Amino acid sequence: MRTGARILLGYFAIVGLAAVLLGQVFMAQVKPGVRQAMEDTLVDTANVLAALASDDLLAGRIADGRFAAHVRSMQGRDPGAEIWGFPKRATAYRIYVTDARGTVVFDSAGRDVGRDYSRWNDVHLTLRGRYGARSTAEDPAHPESSVMHVAAPIHDEAGAIVGVLTVAKPNSVLAPFIERSRRTVLYWGIALLGVALLVGIVTAAWLSRQLGALRGYARAATAGERTPLPALRGEFAELGQAMESMRVQLEGKQYVERYVQELTHEMKSPLAAIHASAELLEGPLDPADRERFAGTVREQGERLTRMVARMLALAAVEHRQALETVAPVPVAGLLEAAAAGMQPVLEARGQRLRTRIDSDLIVAGDAFLLRQALENLLDNASGFAPAGSELELEASREGEEVVLHVLDRGPGVPDYALERVFERFYSLPRPDGAHRSSGLGLCFVAEVADLHGGRATLGNRADGGACASLYLPAA
Template sequence: MRIGARILMGYLAIVALGALLVTQVFVAQVKPGVRQTTEDTLVDVANVLAELATDDFLAGRLGDGDFARRLQRAQGREPAAAISGVPKRGTDLRVYVTDARGIVVFDSRGEALGQDYSQWNDVYLTLRGRYGARSSAPDPNDPDATVMYVAAPIRDEAGAIAGALTVAKPNRALAPFIERSQGTVLAWGIGLLGVALLVGAATATWITRQLDALRRYAQSVTAGERARLPPAAGEFAALGQALETMRTRLEGKQYVERYVQDLTHELKSPLAAIRASAELLESPLPAADQARFAQAVGAQAGRLTQMVQRLLSLAALEHQQGLENRAAIRVPELLDQVATDVEPGLRSRGLSIRRQADAGLALDGDGFLLRQALDSLLENAASFAPAGSTLELLARRDGDQVVLEVADRGPGLPDHALERAFERFYSLPRPDGGQRGSGLGLCFVAEVAALHSGSARLVNREGGGALASLRLPAASGTPAGKPLR
């Protein structure tokens, strides 16, 4: 079964179940609601009639008094009304009055005169000062033909309850309104279900078309065909873009092209120098010139070797999904090791190094990669720092991060280079006129930072020079006695 059909069926099942539950609950409330409204009306009618019947009742002329005559005339009226389309041709109220003992002394239909109604709830409760009402079936053979009875007290001049007046109305008189309301609810429910069906079908069709377009695109890419990403909306647009990104990265076309172009460009200069020196060495030269050209060949070969090694390291790092050798690292010890490694080389260039780290700083990571990254930052700083200056290797805590910084007092970077400093093969000319670097060191640093869920940054310092920083997550606790990796 197609996904669109499954979505549609699931959607319809949920909507149908919800509609059924709502309709059943609503319909179940219609009948009680109508009866409650009718009961409220009967309460008012009973109290009005009880007040009108009080004088005749207390005078003992209720059966042939003014109240009885007017009630008979009212029941003979033809309302000729149409209530919400339901015609009403007559009055279906029944009124009876009982004395303080519960004996019927008046019945508008003459059916219960002299009978004892003292045990019926409407009379029993009302004579005791409480709200009296009941619903019962006069005919045992027709239990559905129930009648609603609501009573009101008749009080004497002293305010004591002298009797009860009950108004009765057949529940069947409410049936047309209940059926009409239920029919309206059901009609609306069916209509809403139809609308839900259309919306569900449209939604399922849209989803199916979006998925089919992405499926065809994926099949075309798999077959090696040229295919454009189909237009999509919402989450499908994000899914399509993810597929396009995955395609680009899997093919590696842009990655390889950029690598080859940049590498070709970077290799041209040392290869040309090697070729020129080799050609000159083939001809007779003074010993001093031979030594100079041989030294140039060796320097350029070393440069090529370094570039290839760094490229291999960078390529391995870029394809690494996570840290393989994670351990607890004491940051002050890390800085001490790095400074010890680079100090001889810096001294040969007339530079010194100052290191400072907050006590107790620790992080979890790969110590070997972090040392390489700091070595690269120091090497980059040393190539721009003036002779006699001091490089600074610092570490501090900033919130939940450890910040490793390398600072120099060189010329700094031009504005256009700040954003490109971590690009592969991007490098700037050295202040002393020496050859440029490979442009791979800072790129390597950025990859190390990313593997540690951190970031790398290079900015100009106030007063001159550059400040390179690594921001890495701090360890949750200070490591104690663990080896530095």
């Protein structure tokens, strides 16, 4: 499982668990909270009615006095109220009064007059000067039928408790309010979970994208690909910079080690030739032999000079991760400059160069590097083409690319070498018996092409000769 998915699942599990726990706690408090508010209201109501009923109870007319008449008239009263969207068209109170022994002497419902209520908590506790209340189900088989009873004492003029007035109200009248609160809590809980999930997805996607960019960069760097550091933010940007610095340090160290080994290996042959010629020159020689060995020293020295110069140029290109400056480069001017730079070499071998170019071709890149790459291709073609032959330099557009072809009439490239011609220090013997090249020219061309987002190829022509191609994105 990917890191982003794990982060998302962990985050959503934590948020979901917190939401469930919070919802359970909140829901567990909704019903008791509403009932506590109702009980507070019933306490006030019971005490007010107890004060109003005291005169009729002391006078012995609690069952048919003015208090009883007012209470009975309340049963048919329409409050005409609407409480937070719920209409209220009837009262839901039941009021009963007991004497000092706990016997019911008045019942607004008219059903329990004369019964002994002294054992019920509301009456029992109130008669003893304590707060009396109870909640009792009308039907034991249905807990939702519970009724809340809140009592208040009735005092005589001396302050003694002579009776108890109880106000009862079914808890079911609160059910619509509780249910609506439950639905509201559930709705917003689901909405918050949805928002949390969305935030989690966005966050996990961002983290996954940042990690994916770093992973791709690390893989490309491991494979030796030329890749820039991706755009990162926050601590990922700091991590990316640290990885980039580490890569540069490691690549620089490995680069130097590899180049020292390769350069040492390639320099053995010309140095051996120089050493041998120098030893022979120290002894007596004919003028012709002396001139021949001196020429060998000079030729091998020039070979070493060219090798070092090309290695420095190649190292400068290989060490770049991207072009420092990118500008439009007209292909016609590029070909003219490369042809002019190679003219002395071609004249020395009696070779001619014919160019053909489509009009208005432009590429984006570094004109100096592109010219060097093109001159390397022309130099390689000239070295393998017969003296006095004609080289061809063509430029055309193929789709979204500009293609530069350098064609010669030499022996072509052996099949075994086609896959290796762009390797560093890999070279083939010249047809005229001249020394091998440094094996760095085509490698330089491949690096320049890669820097420009293109590619270089070398193959054989159907009618003889080789064709080197440089593919570059069209501007």
